[in-house]
Structures are given as structure tokens and as C-alpha cells.
Amino acid sequence: MTDSAPGNPVILVVAATPEHQAILSDEFASRYARDYDLHVVQGGADAYALKGYLMSEGRQVALVAVDHSLEGGALPLLDKLRVASPTSRRVALVPAARFAAALEELRPALGQGRLDTYLIIPQGARDEEFHTAISEYLSDWSWSATTPVVAGVQIVDDGTQPSIPAIRDFFDRMGSAYERFHPDSDEGRELIASIDGDATLPIVKAYGRDPVTAATERSVAAAFYGTPANLGDDFVADLLIVGGGPAGLAAAVYGASEGLSTVVLESDAIGGQAGTSSMIRNYLGFPRGVSGMRLALRARVQATRFGARLYTGRAVTGLRVGDVHEVDFDGGTLRARTVLVACGVTYRRLGVPTLEELEGRGVHYGAATSVARDMQGRDVYIVGGGNSAGQAALHLARFANSVTIVVRRRSLEETMSTYLIDEIATHKRISLRTGAHVVDGGGEGRLEWICLETSDGVIDRMPADGLFLLLGADPGCSWLPPEVAQDERGFVLTGREIPMDRWVNGRPPAPLETTAPGIFAAGDVRSGSMKRVASASGEGAASVSQVHGHLAPTAPVS
Template sequence: MSQPTSGARPDRRPAIVLVSAEYSDRMMAEFCRYERDYELHAARSHAEASAVIGELVAAGVPIALFAADSRLPDAPILAAFADWRAAVPTSRRVIIAPVERFTGDAPGLRIGMATGKYDAYLLLPRGPRDEEFHHAITDLLSDWGSTVPDPEALTAKIIAPPNSLPALEIRDFFDRMGMPNRRYDPDSEVGHHVREQFPADVDYPLVWSMVRDPIAPRSVSDVARSIYGTPDAVSVPGVVDLAVIGAGPAGLAAAVYGASEGLSTVVLESGAIGGQAGTSSMIRNYLGFPRGISGMRLAQRARNQALRFGAQFFTGWPVLGLEAGAPHELITDGGRVRARSAVIAAGVRYRKLGVEPIEALVGSGVNYGAALTAARELEGRDVVVVGGGNSAGQAAVHLARFCRSVRLVVRRSGLEETMSSYLIGEISFTSRITVQTDARIVDGGGDPSLEWVCLEDQRTGERQTLPVAGLFLLLGAEPQTDWLPSSLARDDHGFVLTGRDVPQSAWDGGLPPPDLASTVPGIFAVGDIRAGSMKRVASASGEGASVVPLVHRWLADAPAVSTP
């Protein structure tokens, strides 16, 4: 039994299923505030709930949330969740325990949350206006809403034929920016309406946005610029205190702490806010978010926080060059930004697989990175994820919500060296995911999109051909630093050297630069682009915060700069 999404009934609201033998009425009364937007269905047992689920699935009604008592009369709650997850893998799952059982049941159940068997463990409210409880519920509903193929409230409409690579990249950008969107066929009613606003010779994709006039973009940068403007279209002071290149976790942290401490701060990002971390469907081990948080939501909250303190963001403008001096100048196609100090937080890109037939299908079933938009397009299909890091693990878990099967291919003999324990546990629990170690992709093909891949066992040389509709490649870090000045030292792989890793010939008076400082005074590096970084979201955020005191110290001692 699987849940249809694209074919959901337009005349039915999404459903919330409440399950408790003793507290069904109380749960229904507590959830009545959601009745305007969701159908509420109550059941008193695992069997009764399963029957309700079957009826909803048959009717094409999406199920957003299962909320169940910690004890059911006819099944252990985790076994019940496993059954319901198999029926509706996209739904969120929460255990609601009454006060007399909340503490006693917790030790045996909380381990299940760590392995992804459910999403939250909550206390049944004992009175009205338990907003802490409802904050958790609305968070889960919001997470569910961000993954449905057809959101109700749209920020953007993309008109393009199926399998359009530019359209897929634009949708992925909107998803990572937290902007609900939908693709429409050119022959649809919406497609015809938007098409009428363009000359006949303009090609697809076309983008209608509620915040700008319709455009016919040729790249994601065109979309970003149409929404967020250009450096020379926005008032930027002659010389800012701090320019941050890149808006992943490290750059966002530098922007928040720099702007909050009174530095005039500008952030330039070539793509979507959040960097690679922005594609993570759920980060469960980030400090302060016990129920986890998606990379997109973490990034957008950090961006809003930086904006509140006065930071300025320019999205869709890659920095093409950096001229070191007093001040430093950041060069983009849209203008120059002059800054007394600069923090390089541009992150890294995934390494290429290097298998020519696979490279030829990028955008047609083959994706570098998690490509969360593509996941929704592959509902009920078989896919392969290549990579052994946390990003690959998170992608596999997310894809398993939609795809019939997910094969995680790893070159190493196991996941323990490169992946967090909580993710390994969640993967082992997810029946749709198969882990294949000591293997690599050696071939693939399809017309017009990916139809098969060939795996090679690195121990035996044996090859296996699998029919697949999607391939997601998360192959490790490769910095893009050719735009940096030659005076800024990098290691043999192109990562920026800082602190004690800087060549001793560049030390001052026998002393190395501060930990995050580069060989160029006033230029710092944080996050994945820095040599020796940990390649984790939390460590990148920590470096972004830690670099601001170093910037302050530099600015205090730096010579004054002239302004035009």
C-alpha cells in the first residue's frame, strides 16, 4: 500500500490520524485547532488505525501526521509505526504519552527516535493553550508540507516540459530558499496563461514569481537576480567592514555575529542560501534542535537572523575575483564590493564521478548532490545514492520517503568511519534502503534519461547491472578556489591554508597568523573551504562565529582606507 501524492484528491484536506485507546477524545479535542486545514481521524487501536489509513490512501488523501499514544492495546507502538510508515512513508510520526506514563515509557522509546522510527516524543497536554506542545506539532506539519509535491500556497510557477534540466535546477533553488513552487507543462492552462506574457520566440523554462515580473531565465543566477537584485542595484556603503563570500553555515554564522556586533556586513552567494547543508532533508544532531531541522530551514532562519541585525545579502552573484588591498575588492558580473576585511566561506563542490556515460545524463536522472526536488519526481521508482558521508545518508533517508527502493553505494567496507551513528541506525531501520559496500559505479545509460547503472564489486571485480531511474552522487569535497589571488596560500588540493598550516615563510616575526587567518592580511577562511576543517555543519557554524573576534582585532589595528 503506497500513498499517492501527485494524484491526491483536490477536494480533500490532508489528514491527521490520532490513535489512542484511552485518550482518543482528549487528543481529538486538543487537535481541533487544526481542523480548518486538516481532516482529523480518530482510532483506538493499531488495527483500527490501519483500516483508516487504508481508506484514506485508497481515496487519494495525503496523510500528514500520525499521533499515537505510547501504548496501544493490540501492538507495540514502534511496530505500529513501522506498519504505518510502510503504508505512508512521507508522513510525520509523533508519540503522545499521558503524564502518568511519560517518564516511565520514555527510556524504552526514545532510542527509537534516534534511529528515525518516529519524529517526536511529547507529553499529552493537561490543560488549554499548551503552546510548547503545539509548537512541536506545527514544526512537524511544516516539515511535511515542505516535502509534498504540490504545495497549496505557491511563491513561484515554473513552465517547462518534463525532464528539463534548467527547470529542475530552478526548482531546487526555490526549494532550498524555502519558496514553495510547482512545475507546469507548457500545454497546461497555467502554462498557456504565463506563455501569453512573453514573445513567441522566447524558449522555456518560464518563471512566474509572486514577487517579480515573469522572466525567461537561462540559469539559476538569472532567477536569483530577478528576486534579490544586484550589488549595484542596492545601496552598499562605499567600503563595508566585512564581506562574506558564501552563505553556507560558516558564512551565515559570520554574517550573524558580524552584523550583531556592529560591523557593516555584506554576504555574496552564487547559489541558494545554505550551501551543501541546505540540501540536507533533516539534520538530527545539530545543537538545540532535539527533533532535528532541515538544512533549508536552518539556513533560512540564520539568514533572517542576519538580516535582522542589518546584514545585506546578494544572491545569484558568484565572486569571480578578489583583489587584495586596502580595501579588498570583490569582483562580480554585477559590480564590485569594497571591504576592509573578507571571510571566505565559499564551501566546496562534489567531486565528479568521471564515468562519461553517467556525466552525459546529469540532469536527466543523474544528480550531483541531494537534489530534493528530484526526489519528489521519483516517487515509486528505484534509485542509487553514491557516498558514505552524512550528506549521502541524509539523502538516502529522504529518498526512501518517496522511492520504492534506495541503494546506498559506498567505496569503503562500511559506514562507521565517515557517517554519524544516528544516521547509520536510521538507515538500518529503513527497509527501503540497501547498503552496498566495497562497490563503485562503472557505467550507466538510458535514453532520454537514466535507465540503468552498472556496479563493480571492488573485491571480486564482479559487475552487476541494475535498472534505476535516479542516481545521486555525493562524492566528497572539491574546493573551487581558482578565483582567489595567488598570494593566498592553498594546499595541494586547493583548500585555503590558515593559522599554523600557513607556510612558515609567510609567518610574521616567527609567529603564525591567527587560527582562521590566511596569508593575506584581513582575509580569513572558514568552513569546508579551509584546509583541515571537519566538514560538519556544527563545526562550520562554530568557525563562522569564531572568526568575528579575529576580524574585530584586525579592523582595530588595520590602517584606515579611503572612500570615494
Template sequence: MHDRPVILLVGGAHADVMEQEFRARYDRDYRVEAAVGAEAGLERARELVADKAQIAMVAAEHGLGDASAVELLHQVPAVVATARRIALVPFEIFGETVGELRAAALRRDMDTFVLLPRGPRDEEFHTALIELLSDWNWSVGRPVVTVTDVVAEPKDRDAAAIRDLLERLGFPYRSLTPADDAAAAVLEAAGPGAELPVVSTHTGRVLTAATPAAVNEAMYGGFDSIPDGVIADVAIVGAGPAGLAAAVYAASEGLATVVIERDAIGGQAGSSSMIRNYLGFPRGISGMRLAQRSRIQAGRFGAQFFSGRPAIRIEPGPPDEPEHHHVHVPGAQLCARTVVLSNGVTYRRLGVPGIEDLVSAGVYYGAATSMAREMQDRDVYVVGGGNSAGQAAVHLAKFAGGVTILVRRDSLAETMSDYLVREIEATPTIQVRTRTVVVDGGGDGWLRWLLLEDLDTGERTKTTADALFCLLGAEPDCTWLPEGVARDARGFVLTGRDVPREAWADGRPPASLETTVPGVFAVGDVRAGSMKRVASASGEGASVLPLVHAHLARLRAREFGA
């Protein structure tokens, strides 16, 4: 195995310029290989794969003489499915080829296309390359510099959940077994007889019998460190896109902001392998990167994050102290003048006993991006027809021998964005089975088989399966909310004019994102009527801030008798 991943350049008339540009920037960390012409490029890719080299990127000039970049890059996944593919276009032909290139990108014949540099310091060009290489290094290659070690026996379920948490948080880690030489120092620090999994965190703490919740709390500081007597201006419950947006805007506007998250910061969106329709990211962005950048942004404005424990109760402030809402988590509480509910939704459970017994042992709820590398050449099934399911299937197809999407409906188009439907149709290793459900499954401590039922004919078929990823749609987790917070028949929180008229105060409905409890707001997926999209959740998180400010102004006026 070669130490440095390969960037394969396939050039035409500008082959020398391409090679010079890439070697000047990337020759230290990547092995830059060059070929001239499409056929030579494909042959060199086959040789590298046979030599067990990791190909991180194939960059092809649009005009290759014997083919176009589009024609070449379309063939690359048959040789190496995980390589990022980019077309490099000379400026003089860009206008006449841009339509063809856009269509090819929509078909997923390539990841993106950029203009060839026309001079020194073309940072826009290198930004495109670095984004793709960063995505490859995180999802395919392993981080060279790590900050966390996880020591566990193979197939340890808690360790698998911890690794998935670290992936979603964007923390580079090493996965070790007790027999590995590198594990010795970690186990010594843990002390004799330490119970696995053992996790050494970036803060220097060593956790024994570690759980995802304990690791999560160790990353950001425990709830026990919340100072007594402190009243936050806004407490945000849930750190998905809506909660992160609210945190950024609240903290940037000088409000004392605290964010509580039971799971990984980023929520379900944080597990998305690639979000391609989010405003401002023309080449797409992974859910992990979006969450990571948003968390850092909010933190730099002063927002405080506490994760690893769920909110279990809210005590609304009494009429004589409306600014004292108390948010409780196990073993701690937080007092806040306003509360923003952005705790999102949970994936609906499949409800099949044989399947539920194998969660984290071949069965996963959510995208579980940390498991994708382990799916090399395996048979993988994805249950669900939403965007999250489509993104997971496309990502898994880069590794698995085959991916089968199972949906109850007649087609994916009813519930999935068009760009994802096209991407799935263009991926030969993905099969879609409509009107099909999982009715049973099992294995010897690990998933080995599934029993599928055709909803139209009732016919049942047993099939081998190495993994099942369940992304079945949304259910609100709102049973812990006080009775005064009105919800619809499905359990989603009602706000604004959706609140029953009998709950209006003085004949007026609450503000647009306010619940039936003054000073308690709801944004994102947890709110009844929301779009269940990352962009709309972020928009609601930003939009709630004027309402928070208005409520705080009323509290100040009350305090000073205005």
C-alpha cells in the same frame, strides 16, 4: 483526491482528549480522523491510502490496549512511508516509558514523542506538531500559496535545476507546462515567442530562457545594484552555515556586512532533508529551514545578500591601503576592509562520461530534494558514504520503491554519523552495497541503467536505475584566489599556525582563522583542517568575528596614527 491532508489519531484511554485537542487547532486545514486501538488504527490507515487520501501524520497514544504506540508506529511506513509519526504520552507514565521511547526514536520507529496536553494553550505540544507538519507539507505536500511560477516543458533540464534552487531557498512555487491554463497569464506577461523556461518571480519580474543563476539573482537583487564607492566592513564569500553565522554576528555587531553567494543561500547544507544532530533542534531541522532562518536573521540585522554570480577574483589591498580588498564577480566588484572566505566545497564529480551526459536528466549532484516526489516507486541509487548521502537516502526512501547506497569503503560507519547508520539499517527499502563503484550508465536522454563494479572481485553487473544522486565528498573551489593565499596540497585554505613558517609575519603566525593575506579569513569547509560538519562551520563563522574586529581596530589605529 481529497483536498485536505489527513491527521490520523490512534487513541487509547485518552482518545477523547486527543481528538478534542487536534480538532480545536487543525480541523480547518486538515481532515482529522480518529480510531481506537492499534489494529483499528492500521486498518483505518489502509482504508485512507486505498481512498487516495494523503496522510500527513499518524499520532498515537502510547498505551493502546492491543499494542503500544511504538509497535503501531513501527508498522506505519509499510502502509504510508511519508506520514510523520508521533507518540503521545500521558504525563503519569512518562517516567517509566521515556527510555523505551528514546530508543524507539533512535531506531526511527517514530519521528518524535511528546507529552499529552494537561490543560489549555500547551504551545510546546503544538510546536512539535507544527514542525512535523511543516516538514511534511514542504517535502511531500505541495504549497497551497505560491510566490513563483515556473513554466517549462516536461523534463526540461534548466527547469529542473531552477526548481531545485527554489526548493533549497524555501520559495514555494508552481511547476507548470505551457498547456496548463494557469500558465497563460505568465506566458502573456513574458511576451510573444518567449523562450522557455519562463519564470515569474515574487518580485513581479518575468524571466525568459531562465537559468538558475538568473532566477537566483532576481530573488535578492542584482550585483549591479551595489553602490559605487561603498566600502563594506566585511565581505563574506559564500552563504553556507559558516558564512551565514559570520553574517549574523557581523551585522548584529554593527558592521557593514555584504554576503556573496554563487548558488543557493545555505550551500550544500541547505539541500539536506533533515539534520538531526544540530544543537538546539531536538526534533531535527531541514537544511533549507536552517538556511532560511539564518538568512532572515542576518537580513534583519542589516546584512545584504547578493547571489547568482561567483566570486572570480580577490585583489588584496596594497600595503599603503590595506583596507581596500576588492572582491570581483562577473560584471561587478565590491570593496571591503576585511574578507571572510566561506565558499565551502563542491561535490567531487563521478567522472564517468555516460553519467556526466545525463546530469539533470536522472543524474544529480547533491541531494536534489525537489526530485524526491518524482521518485515514487522508482529504483534510486545514491553514491557516497558521508552524512549528506545518508540524509538523502533516508529522505528518498520515503518515496522510492528502493534506494541503494553505493560506497567504496567496507562500511558506512567509517564516514557516517552513528545515528544515520542506525536509521539506514532500520529502513527496509534501503540497501547498502559496499566496495562498489559506478563505471558506466546511460539511457535514451534519461538515465535508465548503471554498470556497477565490485572492487574486490572485479565483477561487473548491469542494473536498471531511474535516478542517481552523487554525493561523493568534497573538493575545494579555490583556484580563483590570489597566489598570496596559501593552500595545502589538496587546495584547502591554510590559516593560523597551519600556514608555512616562511609566510609568518615578524616571526608570528596569522590569527587562528586568518590566511596569509592580512584581513582575509577562512572559515568552514574551505579551511584546511575543518571538521566538515554544519555545527563546526557555524562555530567558525561566529568565532571569526573577534579576529575581524581586531583587524579593523588595527586599521583604525593606522588611519589615526596611533
């Protein structure tokens, strides 16, 4: 056991032998003893008793690492610890000599969510792959399960402003740590006193910028990256991207890296709906999974490093097609030689007035990972059967007493990936309610109950502290002009899906080109797309070569 400052988060390591205990104690202490309270014990009984004591003292256990050669097996102990502390990240540590045999047991367990990963016990100095994995899980735990130690954003509110959940969600999706202060606190009074004029709550101050009063998600987002007006009246982009989700970010990276002057307009937070995902496990190149926030953050940094300009809180309101296209947005107009429509989709509204009135007070559209910690010990319902709903359920189950997924269909198989279905099926806090939909709900000032109607017309009323609505997708491109053809649901037609009578000069458009030359579409907003992060990223990247083809001068006819 290594001494550390009291109150630090805990790392609990369980070794099977004295030899492994010595190796693991030295390995973990060399990297983490300063910031974590490290406990390296031998044997599962001692580990479980110690964890019970630590939690009774109010200590947070960030990570549990269990030797796979433990007598009785590592998985039964990890299962018990998962129930006792669901927010802890769980790792199986495998001796190198036992690795091949251990995989037979660990692979299916990983798919069922019984552990987060398995790693070979380090064999020597500087096992950076081992420590990269441990650091990633500690970072993920710190971001999702605890309050930040250092925050660049201050929010002042009294807990009654309905815009607060959306503001918090914006900063979580942008990877910006924040602190909240009551207006009667010392910090709150100081920030209010610094404002000239009306200091209407909520107030948000971020990274030395002027405070935003009467703040909303949109006004905070608009203040985050400045204004496109700074580009100048004569600015014409080579590529203007509408939407900062996976498709838009991939196009921004490839466009800017290949020398195109590239601008991204995003109405909310960079990352789109994918940015709300607590953990994406089937994205190529991330074997341990990656949160939507981290994926978007890395892509944003990558795009800006190549010179792309990204603006949040800028909802596009119109498009005029021409040799140089004009795009209207909140606060102005930008001109561009080509435009990529990558604005994704929006969740459908539930349409129940009593619940719409409680949005932000227990009722949330999207995964709203920022309020997951507020659901500690509560009963939560998720409406939706897609991957986003499955990821939200698994994340919320780390905190909530119970999570119920509600779907109209008879099962999840048609709409959700198998890896999520398998993990949900083994989670004791998650249940599935099929053949039902929400018809009513209410509460005094915040959500307290909902009513579900079954397929045979029976209505059940039950207590509910949180309702997360992921109801399917509608395209977010009602601003497109008639020159850009859409299907009957409003998704943008591209390539050979475009009717022949809309082809220009008798030739089919490029695969991602719309009926308006120089206007392209990629990602979820495109008719026929797969509605997956990887496919959206691929389409965004592929669109850049077609943009180059459009911008290239036409060879003269001899």
C-alpha cells in the same frame, strides 16, 4: 472524528482509552480541524483499517499520533504505519504518569527512526510546546511530501528542459514554494503572452519580478535579490563574505549585529550544501531536528534583520589583496576592508560521459530533495558515504521503492555519523552496497540503468531511475590569488597551520586568518576543518571577533 472539507490531508490519532480519545480529539480539533481531516480512533486495529481505507481513496496522511499506552504497544503499530505510508510523520503520545518508563523504549526507537518524536499528552489548556512540535512536523510534511497550496513562483516548462531540476532545487533550498505549468495550459499561455520578445523555455516568474526566460539556476538566483551594483560605486564593505552556507551565514549574523557593513555573495542558493539536507538531527538546539532549508531560511532572515545584504547567483571569480581588497564576481567588483572565504566545497564529478549527459534527467549532484517526490515507486542509487548521503537516503526512502547506498569502502563507520547509520540499518527500503563504484549508465532520454564495478572487477548492470552523486568534496576557491596559501588539495591554510615562512612580520596569523592580512577563512573550505554544520557555524561566528581585531586601529607605540 471531526468533520472537515473533503480532500484535506489527514491527521490520524490513535487513543488507548475513551478518556484519552476525548482529550486528544478536543486537543487536535481545537487547532487543526479547519485544515486537516482529523480522525481520532480508539485501538490499533481500527486505526490500521481506517488508514488503509483512506489511502485506497488517494488521501494523504500527514501525521500519525499513537497513544503509547495502547494495548500491544505503540511501536508495532507505528512500524506498520511507517511501511504503509512512509511520508507520514509519526509521533508517540505518552501519558504523563508513564513518561519515565516509556523513555526506556522510546529513546532507542527514536534513534532507529521508528518514530519522529515522542510527546506528553496535554494536561490542560494552551500546551504550546506540544502544539509547536506538531506544527513543525506538519510544516515539514507539507514542504517535502505535497504540492504547495500558495506559491509565489511560477515555472513554465514542457518537461524536457534539463535546467528544471536545478531551478526547482534552488527554490526548495530558498524556502520558496513554486508551481509548474505546461506552456499549453491557460496559466502558461498567459505568462508567455506577457513577455516582450523571445519567450524561450523554461520561464520563471517570482514575486512580481520580471520573468526570466531561458532560465538556469544561476540566472534565476541572480534575479532573486537584485544586484550588488545597487550598493553604489563608492561602497566599501567592512566585511565581505564569499559563500552563504552555515559559516557565511553565522558570520553575517554576528558581523551585521555588531555594526559591521556586511555583504554576502553566494553563487547558488543561500544555505550551501547544508541547505540541501532533508533533516539535520545533531545540530545543537533542535532536538526534533531541522531541515537544511529551514536552518538557512532562519539564518538568512536573522542576518537581513541586522542589516546584512545577501546576493545569490553571484559567483566570485577573483580577489585582489590590498589595504582595501577587491573581489570580482559575475557582473562587477566589490571592495571590502576584510574578506571571509566561506565558499564551502563542491561535489566531485563522476566523470562517466554517458551519465554526465543525463544530469538533470535522473542523474543529480547533491541531495536534490526537490526531485524526491518524482522518485515515487522508483529504484534509486546514492553514491557517497558522508552524512549528506545518509540524510538523502532517509529522505528518498519516503518516496522511492528502494534506495541503495553505494560506497567504495567496506563500511560507513569511517565517514557517517552513528545516528544515521543506526537509522539506515533498520530501514527496510534502504540497502548498502560496499566495495563498489559506478562505471557506466544510460537510457533513452533519461536514466534507465547503471553499471557497478566491485572491488574484484565484477561488473553488475541493474535498472535505475535515479542516481544521486555525493562524491566527496573539493574546495570551491580556485579564484584565490597566490597571496592566500592553500594546501595540496586546495583548501585554505589558516592560523598555525600556515608555515612560519609565510607569517607576516614574524607573527602567526589569527586562528582563522590566512596568509593575506584581512583575509579570513571558515567552514568546509578551511584546511583541517571538521566538515560539520555546527563547526562551520562556530568558525563563522568566531571569525567576526578576528575581523574586529584587524579593523581596530593600532595603538601608537610610546
